[in-house]
Amino acid sequence: MTSRFTRRMAARLGLAAGLALAGAAYAQAQTTLRIFTGGQQRPDVMRQIVDGYMKANPNVKVEVEVGGATSEQQQQYLNTVLASKDSALDLILIDVIRPAQWAAAQWAEPLDAYLGAEKDAIMARYLPAYRAANIVNGKVIALPYFADAQFLYYRKDLLEKHGLQPPKTWDELKAAARKIMAAEGNANLRGFETAGAPIEGTVCTYLVPLWGSGEDMLKGGKLNLAGAAAKKPFELWADLKAANVTPPNLAEIPTDRIRQNMQAGNLIFGMSWGYVWNRLQNDADSTVKGKIGVVPLPGFTADRQATCIGGWQVAVSAFSKNKAEAAKLARYLSSPEVAKQQAILASHLPVFPGVYTDADVLKANPWFEQALPVVQSARSRPVTPRYTEVSEIMRTNMNAFLAGTKTADQALGDMTNRLGAIFR
Amino acid sequence: MSDTIRHRLTPLEKSERRLGFAMLAPAFLLLAAVVLYPIVELIRNSFHFNHLAQPWMGTPFVGFENYVKALGDDRFHEAVLHTVLYVLVTVPGAVVIGLGLALLANQPFSVKWPVRLGLLLPWALPLVFAGLIFRWFFEYNQGIANAMLRGLGLEPLNWLTSPGLAFFAICLAIIWKSSSFVALVLLAGLQTIPKSFYEAAEVDGATKWQQFREITLPMLRPAIFVALIFRTITAIQTFDIPYAMTNGGPGNSTETLAMYIHKTTVDFLDLGYGSALAVLMFIVSAVITSVYLRHTRRDPGRH
Incomplete structure (x- = not known):
């Protein structure tokens, strides 16, 4: 009897001790935050940044989940x-075109409460375009992580060799590309590439020349593609294709292929985003280190240049179980220190105007000085909760046109019909 | 009638029967949860407006609106047409190639495993991998297809960015991927044909071709039907390979019905319309399968 009693007692004591231990462990235990980022947004740099955060905040463990390379692949997942x-993700890196959609779908936790009284002061620090993109109906939906815009990357060495200046107009670009291609006689060397595959970036392939001709897709919330300007992008790309400046397979080229082709030395001009610079200068297999220049995109006329605004934001998932900790990390990721770190490690454009002129940043990216006005004047793709549909209509028709399966009139007609049903 | 049967059951039999139902219940419930419930939910959704990107619109009942929209949707028509073309090309293609492979694998090789492995590998490969591999075969600059054309002194082709060539490339990938499954089914059928039939035919002086037509084909008919049914159903659902190779491009010229449904639901979050499209696809699959089944039932070659 006694022995059974003691045994039971011992078991109870053991259980209590176990619970106490577990409790103590819990008190010290960490909040694990999981952040989702695209494969093209330099997850390696994100890892370095969050490692720094974990050192300063030992109670937090941050996991980085890496998703698809293109914006629409990530959004699909x-x-x-x-x-x-699903509460698996706490923070998510989202494209600048998404906050409106995320706010409408109620996927992002509004951050106003976490910013508290500092909200206005915090938001005032950002470039105006990013402040505007991340505040939807008065609520802060996400915080900017890095800025972006499309630039013209060019082979400085080849332009100098052939006595050419970086082009300011599309005609100059065409002439320069043809001259260099003819003189170099390298069958692998292409003149110009922009995104043409049915991916998110191809939306900008249509919009940049549209803006360059002085119009916008929407006017007062209504579709505005009836005028002559709506045809200009088709005419431009058809012209460059006819001149053999763009490759025959432009319709299968996604964003990062432009960087790869440039890096392999097979491309004179590429229309792409800020991250390309760092890869061309620093990747081990880059054949063009020190041979690259960056300028604003050309226009139809030298005085009217346009570019698409890009960039990535940190949103806190509305389904996260650790929203307060997640919001803290979001604020850290959206700080000037991290912006500087990203600028140096990944040539990610800062969302704070002051960081552009930081000496260390300029040392790593001499072209950032001219980049600030470009980012400031960059324009936004249409803002709508149904953006995924809008984007799909534009990129699919643009892709069909670039592949030559639709004429400009067919592509524009189909685009107008389907977009018209959304922007009624 | 049932009462009399029940009365005749002994208590032991009754408890056996209860046990039987009890043991079936978990499987049935699981099946109901993963098959029946989603189908019911799908049909219910197809009669509602349900667009997750517009949660403020709610999910009102809209009757047949989604179905009416589908009937007037060009993109739906095109996707159906593409799917039908894939079925018409890849089902006979896979059966013909699969039959050839099965006959080859049925030869009395002294070492059987290389042929068998060759048959199993494409079948074991995930569809999307096959799609990615073939995408690189047909890539413009680095692809092996264009490397061969260049080697022959010909101009490289835009395999994946011109609709006709992209369709051809995708069909090739699908046939390569699926013919090994057909071959496995047919190989099993071939091995049930008694050797004595061929020996008797040999004695009677029948040629190899006559043996094939008079013995192999008729005896193989049930197996061919099974392969046809499976291949047709999977062909109607074609998704992975064109998704990986062209993502429906150029434009949407290689987009299948399954891809359009995926795009509508997963990309656009338009669950109502996507569900209606999925129900339509379900009906098409069910009709085709029932036609096949009726045909097999009437088939005299079965016995």
Whole structure:
């Protein structure tokens, strides 16, 4: 009897001790935050940044989940995670075109409460375009992580060799590319590439020349593609294709292929985003280190240049179980220190005007000085909760046109019909 | 009638029967949860407006609106047409190639495993991998297809960015991927044909071709039907390979019905319309399968 009693007692004591230990461990235990980023947004640099954060905050463990390379691939995955209200992700890096959509779908936790009284002061520090993009109906939906815009990357060495200046107009670009291609006689060397595959970036392939001709896709919330300007992008790309300046397979080229082709020395001009610089200068297999220049994109006339605004934001998932800790990390990721770190490690354009003129940043990216006005004047793709549909219509028709399966009139007609049903 | 049967059951039999139901219940419930419930939900959704990008619109009942929209949707028509073309090309293609492979694998090789492995590998490869591999075969600059054309002194082709060539390339990938499954089914059928039939035919002086037509084909008919049914159903659902190779491009010229449904639901989050499209696809699959099944039932070659 006694022995059974003691045994039971011992078991109870053991259990209590176990619980106490578990409790103590819990008190020290960490909040694990999981952040989602695209494969092209330099997850390696994100890892370095969050490692620094973990050192300063030992109670937090940050996992980095890496998703698809292109914006629409990432969104496809996120759609399934968030539509099922999955709490697996705490923070998510989202494209600048998404906050309106995320606010409408109620996927992002509004950050106003976490910013508290400092909200206005914090938001005032950012470049105006990013402040505007991340505040939807008065609520802070996400915080900017890095800025971006499309630039013209060019082979400085080849232009100098052939006595050419960086082009300011599309005609100059065409002439320069033809001259260099003819003189070099290298069958692998292409003149110019922009995104042409049915991916998000191809939306800008249409919009940049549209803006360059002085119009916008929407006017007062209504579709504005009836005028002559709506045809200009088709005419431009058809012209460059006819001149053999763009490659025959432009319709299968996604964003990062432009960087790869440039890096392999097979491209004179590339229309792409800020990250390309760092890869061309620093990647081990880059054949063009020190041979690259960056300028604003050409226009139809030298005085009217346009570019697409890009960039990535940190949103806190509305389904996260650690929103307060996640919001703290979001604020850190959206700080000037991190912006500087990213600028040096990945040539990610800062969202704070002051960081552009930082001496260390300029040392790593001499072209950032001219980049600031470009980012400041960059324009936004249409803002709508149904952006995924809008984007799909534009990129699919642009892709069909670039592949030569639709004429400009067919592509524009189909685009207008389908977009018209959305922007009624 | 059932009462009399029940009365005749002994208590032991009754408890056996209860046990039987109890043991089936988990499987049935699981099946109901993963098959029946989603189908019911799908049909219910197809009669509602349900667009996750517009949650403020709610999910009102809209009757047949989604179905009416589908009937007037060009993109739906095109996707159906593309799917039908894939079925018409890849089902006979896979069966013909699969039959050839099965006959080859059925030869009395002294070492059988290389042929068998060759048959199993494409079948074991995930569809999307096959799609990615073939995408690189047909890539413009680095692809092996254009390397061969260049080697022959010909101009490289835009395999994946011109609709006709992209369709051809995708069909090739699908046939390569699926013919090994067909071959496995047919190989099993071939091995049930008694050797004595061929020996008797040999004695009667029948040629190899006559043996094939008079013995192999008729005896193989049930297996061919099974392969046809499976291949047709999977062909109607074609998704992975064109998704990986062209993502429906150029434009949407290689987009299948399954891809359009995926795009509508997963990309656009338009669950109502996507569900209606999925129900339509379900109906098409069910009709085709029932036609096949009726045909097999009537088939005299079965016995």
